[in-house]
Amino acid sequence: MALSLKIEDTAQAGSRAVYGVTKHGPAPIDVPAALGSHATVLRTRRGQALALAQQGDETAFIVRSGVLMLHITLPDSARQVAALNFPGDLIRTGFAPPCAKATLVAAAAGEVWRLRFGAVETLAASDLGVMRYLDEAVARRIAHQTIHAATLGRLDSEQKVATLLVELALRTGRCLPQGVVFDLPASRKDIADYLGLNPDTLSRIMSRFRSASLFSHAERNRILVRDFAALAARSPAASSLMALDGAPPGLSTDASA
Amino acid sequence: MALSLKIEDTAQAGSRAVYGVTKHGPAPIDVPAALGSHATVLRTRRGQALALAQQGDETAFIVRSGVLMLHITLPDSARQVAALNFPGDLIRTGFAPPCAKATLVAAAAGEVWRLRFGAVETLAASDLGVMRYLDEAVARRIAHQTIHAATLGRLDSEQKVATLLVELALRTGRCLPQGVVFDLPASRKDIADYLGLNPDTLSRIMSRFRSASLFSHAERNRILVRDFAALAARSPAASSLMALDGAPPGLSTDASA
DNA sequence: CGAACAATTGAATCAGGTCAATAGTAGTGG
DNA sequence: CCACTACTATTGACCTGATTCAATTGTTCG
Numbered sequence: 001m002a003l004s005l006k007i008e009d010t011a012q013a014g015s016r017a018v019y020g021v022t023k024h025g026p027a028p029i030d031v032p033a034a035l036g037s038h039a040t041v042l043r044t045r046r047g048q049a050l051a052l053a054q055q056g057d058e059t060a061f062i063v064r065s066g067v068l069m070l071h072i073t074l075p076d077s078a079r080q081v082a083a084l085n086f087p088g089d090l091i092r093t094g095f096a097p098p099c100a101k102a103t104l105v106a107a108a109a110g111e112v113w114r115l116r117f118g119a120v121e122t123l124a125a126s127d128l129g130v131m132r133y134l135d136e137a138v139a140r141r142i143a144h145q146t147i148h149a150a151t152l153g154r155l156d157s158e159q160k161v162a163t164l165l166v167e168l169a170l171r172t173g174r175c176l177p178q179g180v181v182f183d184l185p186a187s188r189k190d191i192a193d194y195l196g197l198n199p200d201t202l203s204r205i206m207s208r209f210r211s212a213s214l215f216s217h218a219e220r221n222r223i224l225v226r227d228f229a230a231l232a233a234r235s236p237a238a239s240s241l242m243a244l245d246g247a248p249p250g251l252s253t254d255a256s257a
Numbered sequence: 258m259a260l261s262l263k264i265e266d267t268a269q270a271g272s273r274a275v276y277g278v279t280k281h282g283p284a285p286i287d288v289p290a291a292l293g294s295h296a297t298v299l300r301t302r303r304g305q306a307l308a309l310a311q312q313g314d315e316t317a318f319i320v321r322s323g324v325l326m327l328h329i330t331l332p333d334s335a336r337q338v339a340a341l342n343f344p345g346d347l348i349r350t351g352f353a354p355p356c357a358k359a360t361l362v363a364a365a366a367g368e369v370w371r372l373r374f375g376a377v378e379t380l381a382a383s384d385l386g387v388m389r390y391l392d393e394a395v396a397r398r399i400a401h402q403t404i405h406a407a408t409l410g411r412l413d414s415e416q417k418v419a420t421l422l423v424e425l426a427l428r429t430g431r432c433l434p435q436g437v438v439f440d441l442p443a444s445r446k447d448i449a450d451y452l453g454l455n456p457d458t459l460s461r462i463m464s465r466f467r468s469a470s471l472f473s474h475a476e477r478n479r480i481l482v483r484d485f486a487a488l489a490a491r492s493p494a495a496s497s498l499m500a501l502d503g504a505p506p507g508l509s510t511d512a513s514a
Numbered sequence: 515c516g517a518a519c520a521a522t523t524g525a526a527t528c529a530g531g532t533c534a535a536t537a538g539t540a541g542t543g544g
Numbered sequence: 545c546c547a548c549t550a551c552t553a554t555t556g557a558c559c560t561g562a563t564t565c566a567a568t569t570g571t572t573c574g
Contacts, residue, residue, distance in 0.1 A: 072407050077416075077493040080407035094396030097404045098500035121392065125382055135378065138395050139351030145402045147354045150329050150337040152409035153453025157530070159334075188553065196410025201530055203554055220539080236334035243355035414562070445521065458562055460522055477571080 029136045031062055031088055031113075032129045035120065039113035044068070044106030050114075052104050053093045058117035061091040066110015067172065067185040069194070073101040081194035083145065084185070086171040090137040092117055107185035108172075143244055147237050152196045155236060160195040161205045162234035163241070165215070169225055170245040179226040181218060286393045288319055288345055288370075289386045292377065296370035301325070301363035307371075309361050310350045315374040318348040323367015324429065324442040326451070330358040338451035340402065341442070343428040347394040349374055364442035400501055404494050409453045412493060417452040418462045419491035420498070422472070426482055427502040436483040438475060 042050065044066055053059050061068070068085040084107070085091055094117075096102035106112075124131040151163050173182040184191065192202040209215060214234070215225045225231050232238035299307065301323055310316050318325070325342040341364070342348055351374075353359035363369075381388040408420050430439040441448065449456040466472060471491070472482045482488050489495035 070403070072403055074404070074407050074411070074493040075496060077407065078411045080411045082403040082406050092396055092399075094393075095399040095403065097400040097494075097497040099496040100404070100407075100494075117392075121385075121388060125385065125388060128378075128382065131378060131382060135374075136351075138399075139349055142349075142352040142395075142399060142402065143354040145399065145406065146327070146329055146339040146352065147331070147357070149339050149402065149406060149409060150331050150334065150357075152406060153450075154331070154335045154337045193410075198531060199553080200532080200555085204530095207554070236331035237354075237357075239332060239356040240354040455563060456521080457523085457564080461562095464522070 029088075029133050031064075032127065032133050034123060034127055034130055035062065035115065035133075036113060038119050038123065039115045042112045042114055044108075044110050044112055046106060046108055048106045050104040050106070050112070052096055052102055054114065054116070058093045060093075060115045060117045060120050061085075061104065062113040062115070063087050063089045063091075064111040064113060066112070067107040068110075068112065069105045069107050069186065069190060070096065071101075071103045071105055071193075072097065075100070079193050080196070081186075081190055083141070083148070084167070084194065088137070089141065090134070107190070108183065140244060143240075147240055147244075151237055157195075157197055157201055158205055158208070159235055160197065161202065161209065162214075162231060163237045164191065164195060165209075165223070165225070166232055166235045166238045166241055167245075168223075169228060169231070170241055170247060173225075176224075179224050180228055181222065181224050184221045184223060286345075286390050288321075289384065289390050291380060291384055291387055292319065292372065292390075293370060295376050295380065296372045299369040299371055301365075301367050301369055303363060303365055305363045307361040307363070307369070309353055309359055311371065311373070315350045317350075317372045317374045317377050318342075318361065319370040319372070320344050320346045320348075321368040321370060323369070324364040325367075325369065326362045326364050326443065326447065327353065328358075328360045328362055328450075329354065332357070336450050337453070338443075338447055340398070340405070341424070341451065345394070346398065347391070364447070365440065397501060400497075404497055404501075408494055414452075414454055414458055415462055415465070416492055417454060418459065418466065419471075419488060420494045421448065421452060422466075422480070422482070423489055423492045423495045423498055424502075425480075426485060426488070427498055427504060430482075433481075436481050437485055438479065438481050441478045441480060 039062070041064075044050070050061070050068070063085050065087050068089075068091065070082045070085070070091065071079055072082045073079045082096075083091075087110075091104065120130070120134070124134055147163075151160055155163065168182050168185070169180045172185065173180040186194075188199045188202055192199040195202065197205075210217070213226070214231055215223050218224045232242075235241075296319070298321075301307070307318070307325075320342050322344050325346075325348065327339045327342070327348065328336055329339045330336045339353075340348075344367075348361065377387070377391070381391055404420075408417055412420065425439050425442070426437045429442065430437040443451075445456045445459055449459040452459065454462075467474070470483070471488055472480050475481045489499075492498075
């Protein structure tokens with residue numbers, strides 16, 4: 001059961017994303033190592049689907065690197081990407097609503113720990129650090145979903161896209177002298193499904209932002225934001241996200257003045 | 258600290274709602290009594306606001322009866338009702354995103370337990386029942402928010418309203434021979450804010466549903482659904498909600514065949 | 515009874531969705 | 545290395561569902 005990371009998946013386009021992701025972490029609480037010794041380590045590839053439940057048991061997943069999306073499809077309805085999960089985040093079988101098609105899909109190459117939730121509970125009872133992590137992870141997730149609900153329900157499409165970009169910059173971005181760089185972790189379709197837009201509209205808005213110089217494409221699927229503050233100004237959720245996820249060091253957060 | 262329910266708040270329009278709410282409960286796990294002995298019991302009145310944090314401490318609220326709404330207002334944005342909380346549900350200070358105006362408002366008269374979250378954690382470490390309740394309550398909430406995200410992001414306005422009515426019927430409805438009865442727990446404005454609609458649109462759709470005989474107004478703010486199955490058929494989330502919250506006994510859930 | 519407010523409803527507008535045509539971008543096999 | 549195919553993304557023209565605005569009706573409460 002102990003960690004045996006003899007996996008070589010520095011494959012494809014994975015490595016860089018991983019570095020970027022793990023590097024900056026004023027993330028509230030670290031994942032207790034105790035959980036690692038009970039986990040099965042999974043290596044994910046972009047697009048790979050993970051079974052949400054392991055042989056009927058309630059299962060927990062902890063993202064170590066990369067990004068995981070939870071896809072939900074209600075009967076007779078379009079798909080919704082319910083959540084993006086970044087390193088440190090926790091997902092449980094019970095988080096997905098019953099009677100809906102739910103899939104956990106890796107958006108980027110990365111590492112995921114899988115645990116039986118029963119084992120996590122047992123651990124939490126004896127190890128206060130684990131309990132704190134669980135409570136903290138869950139509260140952060142709910143706060144995020146709350147922001148996301150406000151985004152879906154009350155923002156117009158430009159604001160929605162700006163909010164996503166801020167979120168990605170905060171959670172997967174690297175700060176370079178020229179600005180913040182991050183990868184779009186999914187296809188236009190997936191991103192549109194996360195924001196409750198359709199892909200055409202999303203594409204239009206990205207073009208609009210690009211021509212307004214809010215960002216530029218370093219290369220395919222990679223985005224460079226020169227002026228983070230200008231981007232943040234377009235998202236009503238920016239300040240909440242920064243408070244929740246922490247701003248990458250050196251960013252214009254403080255320079256908001 | 259022990260429960261001292263010497264409160265007479267059978268006031269106003271409260272009583273009936275309360276009965277309806279508490280009666281049918283195939284609700285997954287009951288709130289452990291152990292929590293009650295550490296709780297401050299609050300009596301709520303419709304419209305009353307509760308402070309989300311108690312003197313800076315992380316605070317937990319458990320709804321015993323009535324309905325609580327979490328209002329969120331992102332800067333420069335319209336208000337969003339992030340969640341409706343029914344009996345058995347748990348709310349924590351940490352669930353509200355930082356940097357946003359967050360308020361906990363009672364939609365109906367009822368009873369709420371307030372606890373320091375630290376005390377809850379301590380209790381959970383020694384009492385497995387409490388831990389189970391917490392995990393369960395949190396998972397249910399996230400599953401609900403996931404459904405809500407899909408509702409906000411992917412359903413049209415009729416489906417949104419149908420989904421809300423199903424949710425209310427399941428969680429606060431009473432089954433009478435003529436059908437299911439429940440109260441609208443908030444003003445049109447609040448309900449619209451929950452669904453990401455504007456009040457005019459909501460009103461139009463309610464009228465449309467009424468003239469399609471999907472429901473009738475027994476009295477002001479009270480709704481009678483004769484044919485629950487017909488209503489459920491309009492909401493893609495109906496089956497998920499029924500699986501999550503349990504259908505009121507005698508309802509056409511089983512008769513879906 | 516009348517004032518303040520909540521809900522309904524119609525008409526005009528617009529943001530975003532739909533459809534369709536085009537242009538990029540892998541990936542594959544000669 | 546270069547076609548060739550299968551996708552994914554972009555963009556324009558058009559259309560529709562939802563919002564906005566405003567006028568009206570209904571409800572609550574002093």
